[in-house]
Amino acid sequence: MKYAGLLVMPTGFFLVIAALVLFPDAGLRATFVVCGLAVQLLGLAVAVRGHMQRAQEAPPSGAVIASGVSRR
Amino acid sequence: MTIPPLVVPFSDSMFVLALGLLTLAPLAIAGVALLNTGLGRSRSAAQSMLGCVTLVAVATIAFAVVGTSFAGVPGHTLALAGKSWNWIGAAPLLLRHFDLVQPQLQLEVLFEFLAVGLIALIPWGSGADRLRLPAGCAVTAVLAGGVFPLVAHWVWGDGWLAQLGANFGLGAGFIDGAGAASVHAVGGLSALAVVWIAGPRKGKFPKEGLATAMPGHNTVYIVFGCLLALVGWLAWNVAGAILWLHAGPSVLAKTVINTFLSGSAALVAAFTVTRSRFSKPDASMCANGWLAGLVASCACAAIVTPLEAIAVGAVAGIAAPLLVELLELALSIDDPSGAISVHAVGGLWGLFAAGLFAPRTGQLLAQMVGIATLLGLVFPLVYLLFWLLNRVIPFRVEADGERLGMDLYELGGGAYPEFVIHRDESYR
Numbered sequence: 001m002k003y004a005g006l007l008v009m010p011t012g013f014f015l016v017i018a019a020l021v022l023f024p025d026a027g028l029r030a031t032f033v034v035c036g037l038a039v040q041l042l043g044l045a046v047a048v049r050g051h052m053q054r055a056q057e058a059p060p061s062g063a064v065i066a067s068g069v070s071r072r
Numbered sequence: 073m074t075i076p077p078l079v080v081p082f083s084d085s086m087f088v089l090a091l092g093l094l095t096l097a098p099l100a101i102a103g104v105a106l107l108n109t110g111l112g113r114s115r116s117a118a119q120s121m122l123g124c125v126t127l128v129a130v131a132t133i134a135f136a137v138v139g140t141s142f143a144g145v146p147g148h149t150l151a152l153a154g155k156s157w158n159w160i161g162a163a164p165l166l167l168r169h170f171d172l173v174q175p176q177l178q179l180e181v182l183f184e185f186l187a188v189g190l191i192a193l194i195p196w197g198s199g200a201d202r203l204r205l206p207a208g209c210a211v212t213a214v215l216a217g218g219v220f221p222l223v224a225h226w227v228w229g230d231g232w233l234a235q236l237g238a239n240f241g242l243g244a245g246f247i248d249g250a251g252a253a254s255v256h257a258v259g260g261l262s263a264l265a266v267v268w269i270a271g272p273r274k275g276k277f278p279k280e281g282l283a284t285a286m287p288g289h290n291t292v293y294i295v296f297g298c299l300l301a302l303v304g305w306l307a308w309n310v311a312g313a314i315l316w317l318h319a320g321p322s323v324l325a326k327t328v329i330n331t332f333l334s335g336s337a338a339l340v341a342a343f344t345v346t347r348s349r350f351s352k353p354d355a356s357m358c359a360n361g362w363l364a365g366l367v368a369s370c371a372c373a374a375i376v377t378p379l380e381a382i383a384v385g386a387v388a389g390i391a392a393p394l395l396v397e398l399l400e401l402a403l404s405i406d407d408p409s410g411a412i413s414v415h416a417v418g419g420l421w422g423l424f425a426a427g428l429f430a431p432r433t434g435q436l437l438a439q440m441v442g443i444a445t446l447l448g449l450v451f452p453l454v455y456l457l458f459w460l461l462n463r464v465i466p467f468r469v470e471a472d473g474e475r476l477g478m479d480l481y482e483l484g485g486g487a488y489p490e491f492v493i494h495r496d497e498s499y500r
Contacts, residue, residue, distance in 0.1 A: 002268075006452050013448025016441055020240050021153040026434065033440050040448045048403055051268055055277060055404040 002054065005047030012039030082176045086314055086321075090179050093311040097186045100304025101128060103297040104190060107363065108197035110293030111356060111409045115477025116201045117289065117487035123205050127192040130209045131216035135188040141165045142221035143184055145177070145229050155239045157232040161225040180315050184224055186308075187255045188216040194259030195266040197409030199467065201273050201286075202474055203266065205482055207467040214457050215262060223254040223450060228316050233445065236438045243435030246442035247426055249327075250312025252371035252419040257446045258454070260416025263407065265455040270467040272406030274474045283400050286408070291355045298362045305366040306331050313374035323374050330373040331366065334385030338365020341389030349393070357393040360410040364392035364418035371422035376429045384425045388418045420446065 019032030105124035112120050135143075144163030149156045163169055170178065192212040199208065226233040227248045237245035248254065276284050288294055309331045313319040319327070342361020346354040365385035372384060395413035399405040405412065420443055427439030458467075473481035480486060 006455055009448045009452050011448075013444055016444040016448070020236075020441065021155075026437075030437055033437060033444065036448070037440060037444050040444060044447070048405075052404050055272070 002047050002050030005043045005045070005050055008043030008046060009040045012036040012041075012043060015039055082318075087175055087179065089324075090311050090314045091182075093307040093314075094179065094182050094186060096307035097183075097304050097311060098189070099300050100308055101186070101189050101193065103299070103301025103304055104193045104197070104363075106293045106297030106300060107359060108193060108200060108409050110290040110297060111197065111288035112200035113286065113477070114289035114488060114491075115479055115486060117479065118485070119205060119478035119482050120196075120200055121487070122483065123196055123208050124193055126205065127196055127208055127212045128189040130212045131188040131192040132185060134213040134217035135185060135221070136167055138165060138217045139188065139221040140167050140170075140181060140184070142218070143224040143229055144169075144181070145225075147225060147229060147231060156235070158230060158235060159226070159232055160222060161229050176315075179311075180228065183311060183315055184221075184228075187224070187251050188220055190251070191215055191220055191255050191259040191262075194256070194411045194415050195263040198263035198407045198411045199266045199270050200408040201478060202468050203270055204465075204467065204469050204473075207462075207465050210461050210465045211262070211266060211458060211467075214461060215258070215454075219258060219262070219450065219454055219457070220254060223258055223446075226445070227254050227442070233438075233442050236441060237434075241434055242438035242441070243427070243430060243432040244438075246438050247317065247375070247430075247435070248371055248423065248442070249317050249374045249426075250309045250370040252367065252422040252426075253442055253446060256367045256370060256415040256419030257423070257443075258450060260412050260414070260419060261446065261451040262454050262458070263409075263411040264405070264416060265451070265458045266467065267405055267407050267412070268455070269458055269462050272404065273408070274471070276406045277404050283404075283406075288356050288408070294356055294359045298359050301363060301366060302332075302335060305335070305369070309370060309373045312370070317374050319374050326378070327374045329378055330376060330381035331369045333378055333381040334369035334373065334388070335362050335365040337382040337385030338362055338368070338389030338392070341365075341386045342393050345390055345393050349397075354393070356410075357396060360396060360414050361389040361392045364388040364414045367415055367418035368422035368425065370419065372426035372429065375426060380425075380429045384422065384429075387425075388421055391417055391421065 016033050016036035019029050023029040023032060105121060108124060109117050109120040141163045142161045144161040147158040147161045149158045195211055196208050225231045227246060233246035235245055236242040276286060278284060306328050310324050310327050313323060313327045339358055339362040342358045343353045346357045365388045368384050368388040392413045395417055396410045399407055399412060423439050423443055427436035469481060
């Protein structure tokens with residue numbers, strides 16, 4: 001899932017490049033650039049989600065010293 | 073406000089000023105080194121600080137050997153859709169052309185040398201307490217020899233991002249006054265890749281309950297690092313404005329003021345946020361807020377008004393502590409130095425703000441294309457390179473190394489031999 005998310009991110013980049021090349025109209029170009037960025041953020045969210053799932057499956061051992069709010 | 077004119081004669085006095093400023097810029101590197109060390113644990117302090125010096129050395133050599141070639145001018149171009157895409161530098165390797173180029177270009181190379189020193193320390197701080205020194209050197213060599221030069225060429229070497237204005241009518245093209253993209257965003261995204269690959273510190277995320285608190289070991293280092301970084305950042309931003317934005321004397325004082333204002337607003341914002349969240353201000357988060365404001369100012373200090381600089385800093389200062397908390401508590405990302413929140417997010421926000429507050433039509437779109445390139449192309453590329461590198465030189469130290477601390481394990485001695493080091497509660 002993490003790698004799938006990372007693969008989606010370049011797709012958003014190519015969408016942005018395609019918008020530059022294909023659309024001379026400023027409005028349409030801006031819309032597609034925003035869409036490209038949204039695709040990238042979606043890919044990043046999937047990658048982060050994948051990272052969290054893997055962390056939950058194999059958490060490192062250790063005692064709990066949770067202090068309400070963790071300051072690193 | 074207007075963006076400084078792109079062609080301003082580079083007089084001898086400007087050359088001397090830029091050279092003088094660049095000799096002060098290493099103070100930013102020293103400040104970040106102190107922050108990294110202070111935010112790590114006491115049993116890894118010597119390894120952290122030695123690592124900072126070593127990585128700066130490795131970065132400098134890697135950049136001199138291959139990086140200057142990829143970053144330099146002229147460049148290789150591709151023809152696509154009737155446009156010229158200058159995608160990589162084609163200068164001779166090993167700086168063989170250095171004596172032949174104009175003094176202004178020599179200063180630009182000097183700026184990039186200092187930039188690779190700073191970029192090396194960003195992922196190093198995030199990998200604190202578990203990233204091996206040889207792996208840190210390898211990561212630095214990849215960043216300084218390959219990734220940074222590529223991005224620097226796109227942004228500063230008349231590359232395709234810089235030419236977005238000429239080729240597609242997007243403002244003045246992608247603008248980055250002092251390294252918000254090529255140094256901080258790339259460094260911060262590299263930090264995320266390193267943290268993902270190396271994993272969290274042992275005991276950081278227990279099976280049950282919240283994340284374990286592992287506070288920085290020396291608040292004085294952290295805050296003094298902020299003060300050192302301020303001096304370096306002022307020099308960095310003004311030198312960047314002269315070299316990359318071709319700013320005239322009328323812009324320079326404003327750049328200094330805006331840098332200061334951005335950092336100050338960010339500190340006040342971080343102070344307020346942490347005080348309201350924890351009932352008392354948190355020194356390390358305030359330091360991160362301060363640095364996030366300075367990072368954001370890198371992109372736009374020369375082109376925004378003082379009021380806009382305050383707004384840029386305030387947003388960075390509010391975001392930094394909240395993101396540090398979000399990454400740690402909600403997303404299970406262990407980033408001891410906060411580099412992802414400070415450098416990646418702060419840098420990207422600064423770049424966006426440079427477009428938001430620029431008066432030229434299409435400048436915001438140019439900045440968004442640059443941000444999309446960093447997120448969609450550079451980050452996956454960096455992750456892939458580091459993932460492969462991890463197969464050859466494992467990033468993470470062995471379990472014994474984490475138990476003993478990086479100082480004893482990698483250096484054979486601690487940073488504070490006359491003091492008792494607290495036992496790690498997570499190993500009971």
